[in-house]
Amino acid sequence: MKTFKTIFTILLLLISMISCSSDDGTDGVNGVDGAQGPAGPAGTANVIYSGWINAPAGTPETIDGTSGLSTSFAVPQLTADIMSKGMVLVYMSFGSGTNIYALPYTSTAGGFANTISAISSLNSIKIFRFKHANDGTTVALPASLNYRYILIPGGAAAATAKTAKQDYAKMSYDEVCAAFNIQP
Incomplete structure (x- = not known):
């Protein structure tokens, strides 16, 4: 009886190995296809950027108690939504x-520490140049400077958007252009 059980077990093993072969039939x-899924979060397809802009030379202005020179240029696409949820990058x-x-x-410049913001x-977008000494004198803000802006609309969750803003702020101009497929 023991021999019969052993032969029967071996036979079952052989049958199961042969019947599980991948070569024994055609594909079904x-x-x-299933239904369309929900829309994903907004991406970067709506990024807006300018060409290089020559703004007029700066004129005297005081902002938040700091004397300097300012100039500005129109950016019709800069909406309240972009300002509250997106990001504005400006290059010079x-x-x-x-x-x-x-x-x-x-x-x-001119021997004085100064910032253009x-x-x-x-x-x-207003461009403002001020001396760190804030002694009432200014460093020129000439019309020969060129500016370019990149507007990145919001659309991601707050934590993701904050991380993205930090990442873009750390990127070089060339890296940002590459990330958004912008011609430098």
Whole structure:
């Protein structure tokens, strides 16, 4: 009886090994596709960017108690929604198209530490240059400077958007252009 059980067990093992072969049949027919899923979060397809802009030379202005020079240019696409949920990046060039700097940009021009910054408001960007000494004198803000803006609409969850803003702020101009497929 023991021999019969052993032969029966071996036979069952052989049958199961042969019947589980991958070569014993044809593939079935694919099923019908499922329903369309919900829309995903907004991406970066709606990024808006300008060409290089020559703004007028700066004129004297005091902002928050700091004297400096300012100039501005119209940005019709800069909406309240972008300002509250998105991000505004502004870059500056000294007119040569090379050496591009993200604003704010701090340097020692005319022998004085000074900063050129961008102030966004509805439909407009103001460029403001001030000396750190705030002694009532200014460093020129010439019309030969060029500016370019990149508007990144919001759309991601707050934690993701905050991380993205920090990432974009750390990126070079060329890296941001590559990330959004923008011609430098």
